[in-house]
Structure formats: structure tokens, C-alpha cells
Amino acid sequence: MYVLAAVTNTNVKKGINAYRKGLAMNVKDLLSLKDKVVLITGGEGRYGRCILEGLLEADATAITASPFVDDAKKVAAAFKEKGYDVHVKYVDQADHESVLKLKDEIEKDFSGLDVFVNNAVARPMKGYDASMDQFAESMRINATGMVDITREMAELIAKRGGGSIVNICSMMGMFGPDLSNYEGTDLGTPSPDYFFHKGGMFTLTRYLARVLGDKKIRVNSVSPGGLLAPEIQPERFLQNYTKKVPVGRMALPDDIKGVVVFLASQASAYVDGENILMDGGMHC
Numbered sequence: 001m002y003v004l005a006a007v008t009n010t011n012v013k014k015g016i017n018a019y020r021k022g023l024a025m026n027v028k029d030l031l032s033l034k035d036k037v038v039l040i041t042g043g044e045g046r047y048g049r050c051i052l053e054g055l056l057e058a059d060a061t062a063i064t065a066s067p068f069v070d071d072a073k074k075v076a077a078a079f080k081e082k083g084y085d086v087h088v089k090y091v092d093q094a095d096h097e098s099v100l101k102l103k104d105e106i107e108k109d110f111s112g113l114d115v116f117v118n119n120a121v122a123r124p125m126k127g128y129d130a131s132m133d134q135f136a137e138s139m140r141i142n143a144t145g146m147v148d149i150t151r152e153m154a155e156l157i158a159k160r161g162g163g164s165i166v167n168i169c170s171m172m173g174m175f176g177p178d179l180s181n182y183e184g185t186d187l188g189t190p191s192p193d194y195f196f197h198k199g200g201m202f203t204l205t206r207y208l209a210r211v212l213g214d215k216k217i218r219v220n221s222v223s224p225g226g227l228l229a230p231e232i233q234p235e236r237f238l239q240n241y242t243k244k245v246p247v248g249r250m251a252l253p254d255d256i257k258g259v260v261v262f263l264a265s266q267a268s269a270y271v272d273g274e275n276i277l278m279d280g281g282m283h284c
């Protein structure tokens with residue numbers, strides 16, 4: 001009691017009061033994104049579509065934004081048929097004016113933003129020996145553009161009183177490439193830009209968790225392993241890769257849904273600046 005009487009900080013008092021009353025929320029409510037406005041970039045892409053589905057299944061109002069609006073509209077139409085609240089917007093995250101326009105539209109149409117899932121990626125660089133122009137183009141979108149859209153969306157989330165940012169990194173932002181995965185295939189050596197900007201996003205997550213803390217924005221990341229895509233992954237690559245994974249397979253569409261919903265929701269209210277490696281145990 002002596003210690004409690006000395007406490008003056010409002011947040012600390014709130015925490016202690018909640019503790020005294022017992023846990024206030026059911027775990028299903030903690031994981032729910034009902035009444036939350038969530039933006040995902042590239043929600044029509046491979047992992048993007050899976051994440052978008054998870055957000056909608058958790059009852060979010062979800063906006064997917066990218067330069068490929070026609071593709072996004074097709075994906076959104078299938079979700080709308082299931083009764084989900086999904087919206088499509090244009091953005092090229094490498095173009096500051098386009099980012100500002102998206103921000104403006106979200107504020108007008110949805111009165112703000114609660115969660116930003118930073119998922120988009122462009123892959124203009126092809127292999128170790130590709131030109132530095134391709135490296136620069138990658139940085140324009142995946143580094144400069146990514147930081148720009150994150151700062152602008154963080155401002156929207158802050159205006160709303162706080163929320164969550166989930167960065168979709170990659171195990172390739174944490175570890176060097178396992179070149180033996182590509183043996184016996186014509187996939188070549190992975191491009192350096194990807195390791196560079198994914199590693200940057202991994203560190204940026206911790207930076208932003210500190211810098212945006214006073215705005216009540218939590219920032220976390222997920223670093224997935226490869227998503228199964230047999231149409232572009234040769235059989236030999238799949239054999240090379242899966243034998244190193246304790247779970248015994250590549251990632252499937254459902255694998256990322258719960259991880260992102262967890263980080264987006266109140267269920268992770270005390271998780272901040274963290275990275276979840278989602279690689280089926282490949283690096284354990």
C-alpha cells in the first residue's frame with residue numbers, strides 16, 4: 001500500500017486499477033479488430049492477400065493500397081462477396097504526393113487510421129550482378145518510400161490517439177542467404193537490395209517503437225520465411241528448402257494471418273519493438 005500511495009503516474013494508476021479489478025477483456029475481444037480502420041499496402045500480393053484476409057476475419061475495416069488497383073479490386077471483390085468491409089485505394093509509396101493523397105482520403109473517408117500493415121515490396125533488382133540503377137530503384141520504393149509512408153500513416157494513427165504498426169520484414173533481413181537452397185535450379189544468387197532494405201526495416205521497427213511510444217503507437221515486425229508458390233518455385237528448390245525446416249514445409253497462406261492480427265490488436269498491448277521470426281523453425 002505504501003508503494004501504491006506514492007504512485008502519481010496516470011498510466012501506472014490505470015494499470016493498478018485494472019489489476020485490482022481482475023482481467024477486463026476476453027481473449028476473443030483482445031484479438032478483435034472490430035471498429036478498427038486498418039491500412040495494408042499491397043494487399044493483393046502473395047502474402048498481402050493472406051494478411052488482408054486475416055484482418056477482415058478479425059472484423060477490421062480494411063483498406064488495401066497499391067499502384068495495382070485493378071488487381072486489388074479483384075481480390076477485394078471476392079472478400080466483399082463474403083460480407084467483409086474492404087476498400088481499395090491507389091498509392092505509389094515512392095511518390096510523396098501520392099502518399100499524401102492517400103492520407104487525405106483515409107482521413108476524409110474513414111475519419112482516421114488505427115493500424116498500418118507495412119507490407120508492400122518491389123523487386124526491381126535481379127541478382128548479385130544487377131546494375132546499381134536497379135539497386136537505387138529498389139531503395140526509392142522499399143527504403144525511402146517505405147519510411148515516408150510509415151511516417152505519414154503514423155501521424156494519422158497518432159491523431160486518433162494511438163494504435164499499431166506492423167512491419168512485414170523477412171527472415172532475409174535477419175540472416176544471410178542459404179545458397180544451397182538454390183543448388184540445381186536456375187534461380188541464381190538472391191539480390192543484395194532485398195537483404196539491405198529488409199534488414200533496415202527490422203532495425204527501423206525498434207527505432208520507431210521508441211520514437212512513437214509517446215504517441216501511443218506500438219511498432220512490431222514479422223519476419224516470414226518463404227510462402228509456398230509452386231508456380232514460381234522449382235521442385236528442386238522446394239526439396240532443398242523444406243528439408244531444413246523442422247515444420248517440414250514452406251509457409252502456407254494461413255500461417256501469417258494470426259501473427260499479424262495478434263500484433264495489430266490489443267492482444268499484443270505489451271509487445272513493442274519486437275520481431276516475430278515466422279520460418280517454421282528453419283533458424284532455430
Ligand SMILES: NC(=O)c1ccc[n+]([C@@H]2O[C@H](COP(=O)([O-])OP(=O)(O)OC[C@H]3O[C@@H](n4cnc5c(N)ncnc54)[C@H](O)[C@@H]3O)[C@@H](O)[C@H]2O)c1
Pocket residue numbers: 041042043044045046047048065066067068091092093094118119120121122141145168169170171223224225226227228
Ligand atoms: N513471398 C514470400 O515468400 C516472402 C517471404 C518473406 C517476406 N516476404 C515479405 O512479404 C511482403 C509481401 O511480399 P509478397 O511476396 O507477397 O510480394 P508481392 O510481390 O506478391 O506483393 C508485393 C505488393 O507490393 C505492392 N507494391 C509494389 N510496389 C509498390 C509501390 N511502389 N507502392 C505501393 N505498393 C507497392 C504491390 O502492389 C504488390 O501487391 C513483403 O514485404 C516481402 O518482403 C515475402
